[in-house]
Amino acid sequence: MTEETRDQKDAMTPATLALEAASGRPQAPARRQGRVRWDLVLLIAPLLILVVAIFDVPLLNTLYWSTVDDAGNPTTEHFREFAESSAYMRIIWRTLVIALEVTAITAVAGYALAYWITKLGRRLRMVMLGLVVTTFWVSILVRTYAWIVILGNAGLVNRTLMDLGLISKPVQFLYNELGILIGMVNVLLPFLVLPLYAAMVRLDERLLQVAETLGASRLRIFWQVFFPLTVPTLAASCILIFILSLGFYITPAVLGGGKVPLVANMMDLLINRFARWEIAAVVSVVLMAVTLSLYAIYQWIRERSA
Amino acid sequence: MNARSRLSTVWLTVVGASVLLFLCLPVLIVAPMSFSSAQSLEFPPPSLSLRWYENLLGNPIWIDAGKNSLMLATLSSSAAIVLGTLAAYVLVRGNFPGRHLLEANFMAPMIVPSIITAVALYIFFARIGLLGSFTGLVLGHTILAVPYVVLIMQAAIRSFDIRIEQVAATLGASQRQILTMVVLPNLAPSAAAAWIFTFVMSFDEVVVTLFISGTTTTIPKRMFSELMLQVNPTITAVATLLIAFNLVALAGLLLLTRRRGFPGGMG
Known part of the structure; x- marks a missing residue:
């Protein structure tokens, strides 16, 4: 085996694994011409x-x-019951709003983090990426639980704020929409940061150098050259995060304290408490249709920008 | 560098570092808390003790959950590796019509939200009598692991030089010999990496498990139900052990793939 093939074979670092997991798409298949090998089938x-x-x-x-x-x-009775119930519709609507909020916050925060990492020296870059990949590896349940410890009434944040005299009584971070947002953004950030970082590093530096030679200011280079080139990856990652947000179950259940049910928690109740399987099936079908349509757009953007 | 661009660099550093801190905070805070002596979740802990670990290890329910989790993760990731590796080989080398459709089908459990898979398996298993059985649980977890195995093994097989297989064929090796004596031994490091990956995924899985496991308890399921009832510091010890476990697995994965350097594959 040559050194080169060996290198290629072992190219699956956790970062690429995470990236592929995040991107949800295998590498472009290499087409090989030849006869059909039915023995392999x-x-x-x-x-x-x-x-x-x-x-x-x-x-x-x-x-x-x-x-x-x-x-x-x-x-079509089950679909009609679902569509005519204001209770179901309210939960669907809230899920969409929360998913949008989560996507927006993750996009802004994640873009800043990915951009910052590209500006660091080689060694420091590895450390920071290592930290991002590490959090990606810790279970969602554990990370969600940790927020109870951090944001609870006697938790780290409230205690610090009270010691500093900034507040007189604890801020209610948990068991409301704010808690869900914090928990979900935390879990979903790596899904945006890793692909975005990869796109930023892949970018052709010469384009930026040309803009600089032509006398563009740094701010202008960023907004007119750098940022537009990262938009396809940003858009694709945002769609992915939106899809993942729609199906979130653990974080709303734990950090929402059952007070802010989202679609997934509603499905849990329909199955495990009310035994309304047919309505749970309707919700599944609707959620599935939305997910697959968005996924098709996601793939389309990725293929166009590839 | 002028004053304005220096200011924007400072801003970028502040924002970037804050986001990173926000990302890492949960992982950083849980471990110290688990050694606290206090009943409440105070930070920093008033004094150190191992009481929550003693509490945990002395509790047969947690021990039982741990055994179930290990057994479940071992069985499901092993099944996924065997079936997934064979399928990945065929997808890469097979060149038959409908290949892309099959591949998409194998990837689907990764794309479909796990709550939908959970509901579908619940209704289906209830109909065929597998609901609440350990077999059903293993089957469910295997399905969830399949996309990752197929993804990782396809990449590994694709980068394995097909000419080596052709040489073996020229020298008179049968297809079976090529597979067992040439291809599979060379894929072992990638297969081990994929196995670790899916093992950890199964070990952390909550949603599908909650729906189809019946009375069988796994560590994340137990942790989830305790969380919904009350906040108990024993959970902090469980969480710390889970973090340690995942980091050890990550280190194992790094060892298996170290030749390329850590995030080198991303550049």
């Missing part, structure tokens, strides 16, 4: 059977549940 059968039986069929079964009544006849 048999090797794929076990996985195909598993995925069809334990993933495809259950999802189709959900679709079926959303469209039939108790006697098994096709009906």
